Amino acid sequence: MSTELLSLAKYLAASRSEFELSELNQYLSKKYSEKELYELLKPHFYDLDLFCESNKCTKLVKHALQVDEAVIGQLEAQLKNPALTPRIEKLIGSYIERKCGRNWYTGGTGQLIRENIVKQKEEYWKGKAQYPRIRMISYLLYHFPVYFCQFQYLLLDLLKVGLLTNKMSILDVGSGPGTITLSTLDFLKKLQDVYSSRKIDEKLNIIIDSIEPVKENIDCYIELTSDYLGGVLPGNTMINLNKPVHMSVEKAKLSKGFDLLVFSNILAEMKAPPQHRADAIEKLAAGKNPAVIIIEPADLVNSKALRISQSALIRKGFTVYSPCTSIWGIMCDCRDCWSFREAGHIRVPGFMRTIAGTDVPYRYINTDMKFSYVVLRKDGLTEQKYQAKGKFIRLSNLKKHIKKRINVVASVMSGNLGDEKNFVFKLCDSTSSIPVYAVLPYYHMTEKNRQLFDAAYGNIIEIFGSLVRENAELSSFNLLITRNTSINLVHI
Ligand SMILES: C[S@@+](CC[C@H](N)C(=O)[O-])C[C@H]1O[C@@H](n2cnc3c(N)ncnc32)[C@H](O)[C@@H]1O
Structure with missing residues (x-):
């Protein structure tokens, strides 16, 4: 492209x-059609802060x-019944058919794929994903749908607090088949559909x-x-998908400043130990x-390893946006979380x-969205702004209060880990390296303590009058919630 054209643009x-776009021809020595102008300038629209349709460009601030x-309500309603959209389902289904034939699920091919799914799972539980033959097909069949859907919950969280912008540069690290990229495109489509139904004009350049x-x-x-971009694109949305960089994250040198960096299910595959994985992220x-969004599987080994990398990033100056909150102004070292x-x-x-x-x-069905994650920033921004004051005991001091009734304030860091008779929730106030659980027996449930169930993952609750018990066998503390305990979900 001529420098004359770019300078004029x-x-x-x-x-x-x-x-x-046609106006440019008034000032150019060589004339172009609108289509040519669009194609020539397309790679520069983002840096020029422009949103351009085929004939017209608008300045993007x-x-x-x-x-x-209303926008959030509509999106939440869509995510309440999580599923691949028909378009994505068709896209994946067609890809599998193209690679393995129309009857991919029968005979020798079907058998091979099933074996692969099982093998991939076994290797994964041993902490060593190898991806043997037909690896992408079995990944798409078994892992992709859950990872695709769960990422949209994190995008929604970021949207709610203004961390998604109309001009945004995203890096999908360890992109695999494109789970995160496709999930993002699908989320933006959902968002633009909501905007359009509410007559909101929001132009995006991504x-x-x-x-x-x-x-x-x-x-x-x-x-x-x-294939996705070849179909109908969401209105008002320009997407520039750059060619993937063929490299490991440790070696990659991308000097651009990104707005969103996503590491979805890749940390466990990096060769370095968890604390050194932070170097590449930094x-x-x-x-x-x-x-910086890091997502890892929920199993014990990968989940704990994520928190070790998280700690290393905190030491490098990152701050945790979510899900952890430094209720007492300090952040834990997350060695055993x-x-x-x-x-x-x-x-x-x-x-x-x-398949x-x-x-x-059940061997080949994977629908359970359980994931460990952290969103990091460098500016100290946090999802929960709450700061504790003196009337509460820190969880690091529980040992001094065994068998006593105390008040604590903590984030709820799990769903129910117990059963329908005994509800168990993990608690954290970022002071204790020993696990702490709130235990609520069903028969002790009252109007005063049932706010425990209203707390979403990462929400903060104040607990008044819980009984401290030590669980020596599990090296943990239980805070027994009885009918005399009251719980207050903190709204900030
Ligand atoms: C489990 S897949 C996750 C794919 C996708 N991010 C998702 O969430 O579905 C892990 C991906 O990370 C890639 N990977 C492994 N080691 C990597 C490294 N050192 N740097 C970048 N990517 C890596 C693998 O090739 C694979 O595509």
């Missing part, structure tokens, strides 16, 4: 709130995406970069995302103040049901 972008109660060391995964990423987050969010079950996608067949189908 820069000038118009800086001096006008909108302009027609970066701001938090518009939200109000760039997505990705890093992935496995060539086969990159091919899958390119195929799936191109390098990519340099320059700006991005929201097993905590994960539960977001319910997704609807079984058609292709998953097909499951009727023979021990």
